[in-house]
Amino acid sequence: MASTTSSIMDTLFQRTLEDLIKGLRLQLIGESAFISKALEEIRREIKSTDPHTKSNALQKLSYLSSLHHFDMSWAAFHVVEVMSSSRFSHKKIGYHAASLSFSDSTPVLLLITNQLRKDLTNPNNEFEVSLALECLSRIATTDLCRDLTPEIFTLLSSTKIFVRKKAIALVLRVFEKYPDAVKVCFKRLVENLDSTDPHIVSAVVGVFCELTSNDPKSYLPLAPEFYRILVDSKNNWVLIKMLKIFAKLVLLEPRLSKRVVEPVCEHMRRTGAKSLMFECVRTVVSSLSEHEQAVKLAVVKIRELLLDDDPNLKYLGLNALSIVAPKHLWAVLENKEVVIKWLSDEDPNIKRESLRLVMAMVSENNVVEICRVLVNYALKSDPEFCNEILGSVLSTCSRNLYEIVNDFDWYVSLLGEMSRILHCQQGDEIENQLIDISMRVRDVRPELVRVGRDLLIDPALLSNHFLYRILSAAAWVSGEYVEFSRNPFELIEALLQPRTNLLPPSIRAIYIQSAFKVLIFCLHSYLLQRESTASSYPDTLALSELASKREMPEGSDLATFKAPSHSEQDEVFNPRVSNQSSEELSVGNGGDRTINHGQTSTPVTSENIFTYEAVVNQLNLIELALGPLTGSHDVEILERVRNLLCFIELIKGEILESLVQKEENLNSAEMKSSKIIKLMSDAFSEELGPVSVSAQERVPIPEGLVLKENLNDLEMICGDIQLPSSISFSLVSTHYEEGVGASLPDLQSKEELEPPSEATSLLAEHRKRHGLYYLTSEKNDIVANDYPPANDPKLQDDQNNDTEDLVKLTEQLLVSKKRPNQAKPRPVVVKLDGDFVPVSAKRPGPKDDSLSGAVQEVLLGNDTRTSTSRSNPSDKSSSKRKGKEKLITDPSSELNENLGDAEKLDHENPSSRRSKHRTHGKERRHKSPGKIREEREENGQKEKKKSSHRHARHKTRQRADVPLNVVSETPVIPDFLL
């Protein structure tokens, strides 16, 4: 009783959808409360037996679900009930709700098959048919498609255009869900291509466009029909779809392109619609790019688009240009000033497109200038675009193992410069490239160390966490190639500066390890120097021996290189001694001494810095800086700190001792520590090389080793331990194929001539200001963070980085296409076999194998049927006999024969081609494995029974269809349009 009264009340006072919307509009804050109240009402109302109340409730629910994302799956059964209502207005609500909320997993789907069938076959109300079609196009499952295929098939030839076009559009979903439907419906779908009604043609072309884009090969036989529409149609929508179809087909069948290119150009020239014109352009640049005239015309049109004020056309113009770029770079170069102009457009999408094009223009002749311009431009850009610029510079330059980079010194310093850009977030990539280059290109190591030092030494950089990865690479490089460093002590100071406590532990560990390496190098140099002084060996020899140790086994050779380089140096710094011969210099200590005195104000050369005081100072510094870290909670840091400190402890005593006996007998006292140092130095000077990606695979797995055991438990135990990234570099040493020439010492001496960079003074200044923090324990955990930003864009403003300059510059460098070759030869870049990126990932096959199979089968089925029924008896028997013979022969030889046949075909005159072709096709058909053939014939017969309708254009179809039979065997396809 109570329930009936409430339902009557509901019916009488039910809120309509309009009330609900009005109510919602009034709620400014309590919207969710209002909606949950409304949902409560709906839950009650929807159970009502009154169809009006029920459908009204469902309508409200659909509204809330569609626009406010409330779940309505619970109402699925009510939806079915409303769908089956006899009143159209209710039914409509029900169908709408179903298409909104039903998915493949909705259980009640099984209940609606009959309802849908009833509505689809409703002879009186085409709107109900339309509702059912519309709903099916959204919710149809495999089962529904299978069960309703006969009804849909009937509707495909409905006399009511209104219904037929929707049925056509629905077929797309049916094919996708239930490929077997192709056997039934495909032929009728194709017939609709011939329809005189433009709406039907428009719908069916839309369907074929989608089908073709998924699996172009299967629809190649329909090319003649498509071509006719392309030429005849006046409807721009249809033409656009047609162009899309041909863009796909032409790629498969090059001969088709000769046919298509003319009408496409004609449309491009004639049409007033920008959309069609653009589609023509896109078709030409993407699929007809070998037709020069067409491409030229397209580029003219692209230029029109580029110069248009409408940002949409601009964007599309750039887009089309980037499709042309790989094959016709001239088109981009022709429009370069426009492209560069849009680099400063206010629309980020347009900027991105033009950046892509600028990068496409990069070649090894202009890479330096373009990168310079772009990096300057990045300084002024907003963070997002700045990173896009940097990212594309990095990826372009590193492409194919730095293919376009000739001057690695330049590139490395560019990397250093990029790291200092304020918004730079490309840390990972720069880190990888720095390490990669250091291992691959040995000539660039001195410059790398210099760049790394500049980065390490700048305390301000330590506050930018985007740079940490780069700093870790810099630290690693400085440690690994410390022999190229101008001043190793400075490196130790930089690596241990107080602000390094801002670094994450893993990177800090790399810092400490690098400091260890540098220290070993210093000590080793110190000892060598002492030895040589003691035994009155020339310093240069000892040191060059040291420097050469790693690079070249034949130290004596290097020494001879080194000597002339020193004399050069003297000429610059000390004209007084310039007339001295190099022999004198390298032999006499006195010569060196004068140089050292003359150079006190200039950067110290490696000869005079390894003094006893300096070494002891460094040892103290390290002990002080790292002492507090012995309590660190990070294993990596702890381990490395302990290593370093213990080592110092080990040798310190002896080194101090040795001072006392310095002038006397040092050999015996120092033997032990020098041995240790020598040992360590040898260990560290082991060359690290790049490792092939496939190296791991070549290592055989030892027996009894279970690699695939589940180690999840282990992960739980040591989950928070992060491995330092340096581990990945220190794997195996490999040998370079080629030694280095005389360039190495040259570079070194050149480096020594350079004046100190501003970073040194920065560090000094910092030291002055914050001297308190230096060499103290790390109790001051919070280090003042008030450094000026490392790279204030304002500072760079004086640089010529305006867009106009950009245009000018780029223009210049693009004009001078052929620049004289660089004086410096490109250094060797070590390549490994594993480095070659696989040419391209496996091309994804057609998405719907079953669908394409079904389509091909139908086209073939047609053919089988028509050819047997249409050809005259004698022809038939002869072809059959022929087929039997062929079956016996060796298939491989036949294949060759057929291939040859097909090639010949091309050269024959058209009249003979036709007849020949037919027999050719028949041979092929018989050649295909018997089982498949039987199946096909069966299908053909089945279909013959089903539809007595005979297709009018079988003749053309037959000709076109034949080769499809063998598509999988040979790529030979006849020219459909001849």
Next chain:
Amino acid sequence: MGIRFILMVNKQGQTRLAQYYEYLTLEERRALEGEIVRKCLARNEQQCSFVEHRNYKIVYRRYASLFFLVGVDNDENELAILEFIHLLVETMDCHFGNVCELDIMFHLEKAHFMLEEMVMNGCIVETSKTNILQPIQLMEKSS
């Protein structure tokens, strides 16, 4: 499938109409609409109407306070979709007479009905205004 979805969103980012041609769960729809609204509504009139999003494109156009956003496959013709949006607005204009946000809010069903006439299963099947409006006018007469 050509067109994947059609959204109408007002300046405040509230969805006024949503039509999807592929099944997405409610959460996916909510996330998608949020992302798109953030991306497109931030753009100004001088910027182009195409936005790349995930693995497809969004072509959008603003009419007064309402944004019409259409998600399409990557190889769809952007200009044609803009024309389609314009056609949709003209059709609504024709039916409602100077269409505004409120018309669509209160006559969501009709708006859906028009869309269903124009687009079926992601393909544009009808581009004639009279043909689109014919059934809806018939229905109004009969009720």
